[in-house]
Every structure is written in C-alpha cells, then in structure tokens.
Amino acid sequence: MSSSIQWYPGHIAKAERALKEQLKRVDVVLEVRDARIPLATHHPQTAQWVGAKGRVLVINRLDMITPAARQRWEEWFRMQGEKPYYTDAQHGKGVKAISQAAQDAGAQMNARRRERGMLPRPVRAVVIGFPNVGKSALINRLLNRRVVESAARAGVTRQLRWVRISEEIELLDAPGVIPARIEDDENAFKLAICDDIGEASYDNYLVAAKLVDLLTYLEATSEGIVSLNLLQSRYELNPISTEGDEYLQALAKLRYKGDVERTARQLLTDFRKGLLGQIPLELPPQV
Template sequence: MGLTQNYKLNVIQWYPGHIAKAEKKLKEQLKVVDVVLEVRDARIPMSTHHPQLFDWIGNKSRVLVLNRLDMISPQVRHVWTDWFKQNNEVPYYTNAKQGQCIEALAKAAQDAGIELNQRRKSRGMLPRPVRAVVIGFPNVGKSALINRLLGKRVVESAARPGVTRSLRWVRISDQLELLDSPGIIPLRLENQDAAVKLAICDDIGNASYDNQLIASAFVDTIIYLEAVASNLLPKNLLKNRYNFGSSDYTGEAYLHALAEYRYNGDIERTARQLLTDFRKGLLGKIPLEIPSQFANEHQEIN
C-alpha cells in the first residue's frame, strides 16, 4: 500500500550527527566481528531493515532478531515466520523488555560462531569468545536486549530513539562478547512508506515528522489491513478504544471527526493520543506490515 502519495509534501528525514560518526566506527569494528545480530521491530520487520546492511557484513554469520514479540499476535508471528523461512531465514522473536526468548538468541549467536573456533583449533590456536555486534534502527530495543543477555543493566536503555551514542564491547559469557552500537538509519530515507511506519512506531526522532499526518497515516494503514487481513488485527480496534469507528472515513477525516467527538476539536491532541495508544499497546496487538503475498492471497479468497 502506498501511503507516500498523501504525505509526500512532508518528506520525513532524520539523520542526527552522532549516527554518521557511529556508522563510520561500526564499519571499522565489523572487521573484528564474527556474528551480526540484526534487530528489527516485529511490527514493521521490513521497514526496520537497513538497506546497506548486507553490503556491510559481507559473508559474516547473521542472526535475525524480531523484537517486541509482545506487540504482535501469534497469528502474525506465524505468517512472518513462514515468509522468512520461504526466503531461507530463521527469525528469532524476543521481548527484550520482559526477557522473553533471550536464551535461544544467545545460543544462536554462539552456534553461529562455532565454526570460528573450529577453524582456530585446526590451526593450533586457542578458542576465544565469539564476537557479535547488535545492529538495528534506533529504539528497536538493542540496548534492552544486551541488558537481558547479560542479566543486568549495563547499557543505557530508554524508550526514545538515539540514546546509545557510542560503541562499547560487553562480555556476556566466556563464549560470547557483544558490541552495542547506536541505532543506524539510512542517510536518506528513500522509502517514505517505511519512514511513515518508523514514525508511527516511534523508531525515529519525533522532530522529523508531523503528528497529525502520521496519525492519519496510521488510521489509513489500519483501514487497509482490516480490508486485506482482518483476521490478523483486533476486531473493531478503534471503535473499541474510542467508541468511534473508522469505516466511513479516510485517515485524515477520521482524525478530525474523532477530535470533534472526543477531544473538543483538538486535532493535535487527538493525533498524539492515537499514536501514544498504539505505541503503548492500548489498541491491541497491531502489525503495520504483513507479507504482500499474504494480503494478495487473502484478497483472492475473499
């Protein structure tokens, strides 16, 4: 679904200076890294993939991590797992905030480095810890993930993009060392559909977008997904939360109508409320992306 046609007059760009420096250092550190843990947001697994990542890591081992497991339903997880497996990938789902599925991820990182120590042994060298790096967009939960792997809080972690500003090595165990890196984003957000979803999920800085446009885009996304894959969303999610349904509106019209109905015509307050409720999970477990083939199949069935 193309959202950008409605929002192209407000192009979203966000590239803080510290990210440029961190990206340069990260590329240098990648030379001594064995395994890459790529962390994405499970609500938007395609939009949180950095388009240059594969060029950077070459043939290094990579483990795909979809964080925020708690914010998608088991059905959505199943659909994405099938899609990734069809594309020869095995996703590891985590909820870094609550510590879910962390052990399996640590084992996957160590297993990816087993070959490294087999090679070292064959050359008469002693084994060493596997060096892994955690890479992902801002605010997808990288630091929280490292804290869970380590079992205590060592990396500053906060619910806002851009908190981690430097690279640091953290020893997880005798078998595993992790490099925490600041969130990285493309220099230019060429894909504005993806940029809109990053903004909805609070995965880029809020100074880079207009709340009202993004809230309207969020409602348009909900309307679209309810049309092509209603079984993957909570039923009547907007009506249940606000006692005001969206079936007769576009996203922008719904925002204005909801403002009149509940918030004394305050459109900005309404936009902020919609986005906050989604980000806190108060609207239910909502994916903003599903595999396109699933949507196509679902439309054919219906």
C-alpha cells in the same frame, strides 16, 4: 500524501563510521528488527556489513503482534531461507535462544582458529538495527543486568562499547543506524508510527492520519489478522468509512475539544503502548 520524513542526525552518521571500523573485529551480527514492521526496519546495507560473518535475525516486540501474524512471517522468512528468532526483550522472552544462536555461529569461527593452530577466544557479536527497536533491552537481558541505558525513544545509545556477556561471548552495543536517506515514503511513515525514528523528523498529525489509513486498509485486507475492535471501543468512533485526517478531526471534536495535535499524539501513544491491540503494520508480501 508526501512524507519527506528524513532523519539522520550527526551522531548516527558518526556511529555508522565507527561501526564499520569495529565490524572488522566482529564474528557474528545480531540484526534486530521490529515485529510490527520487519521489512521497514531492515537496513539496506546489512548484507554488506555482515559479509561472510555469521548473522542472527532477531524479530523483537513479539508481544505487539498477533500469533497469526507471527506465523505468517515465520512461513515467509522460511521461504526466503531465513530463520528468525522472536523475542520480547522487555520481558526477557526468547533471549536465551539468541545467546545460543550467537554462540553456535561463533563456534564455526573457533573451529577455523583451531585448524590454523590458534587458541579459541570469546565470540565477538554486534547488535545492529534501527533506533528504538529494542537493542539495548536485548543486551541488558543477555547480560542479566542493566548495563546499557535504554529508553522508549529513538537515539539514546550514542557510543559504541564492548560488554562481556559470558566466557563465550563479547558484545558490541552500537547506536541505532538508519539509512542516510529513506527512499520509500510508506516505510518512513511506518518508522514514525512505531517511534523507530526521531520525533523531530515528522508531523504528528500527518503520521497519525496515516496510521488510521493503514489500519483500515489492513483490517480490510488481512483476513482477520488485524482487528480495529479495540480502537473502536476505546474512542467510540468507527474509522472504517472515513479518511485518516477526517477521522482525526472527528475524534478531536468528540474527545479533545477540537485539539487535533493532542488527538494525533494520543492516538500514536495508544498504538505504541499496545492499547489498540496487537497490530502488525506489515504482513508478508504475497508470494
């Protein structure tokens, strides 16, 4: 199944140019990824943007994956020499540690300033990541107040602006950035399934069929980490022996008077709301 899911609206291209400009003034980069797809939500240019700055890796939406999946990812990231911070920004879990990590990363910058006879200043941090991975929710939690509009759809933040978190930290809220071209079809589908890319870029039916195929594959290969029990009890239809599109057709007949578009939308919405359970769509590559 070819995806041809591509989404790069003008405001994102413009935001990326502005972000590159502002990065010169930033000390610490907070890179936010989606816990369900931490590899697909890694922007290939992040390392280039971070350069020699401090970086804090934030894996958000922790509430949407199982503890067993989190443990696997923690081990994998550790083997890559990374220290991920897990958050559920919607409910404020893990946010304090992010604030502390940003401050710690900035402390080195202020130590260098002192050596050069300059006064310390607040750490300047930027939050980057794909659209809709929870950056705005994280910023609002860091600030303890709602200053940034956040919504459950990709591409709400359009402007770059600085907000002061405390005496120690200033934060740049940047719109979601995505690669101008997504090379990997699998990743494009995962971004669409998780709603981390604009809806105009994909066909709900193809994406929902892909979700079913992915779930049946993960249940078969994840050694018990991914379970489809909730999906089965919710729709009273077992997807195991069918292809994704056949499953959608059968489910449409059973529940939605044959309306496959409505069926596809419902399935995607249920997955995104966590009604099918805590399901990671990626597990660490076998090392």
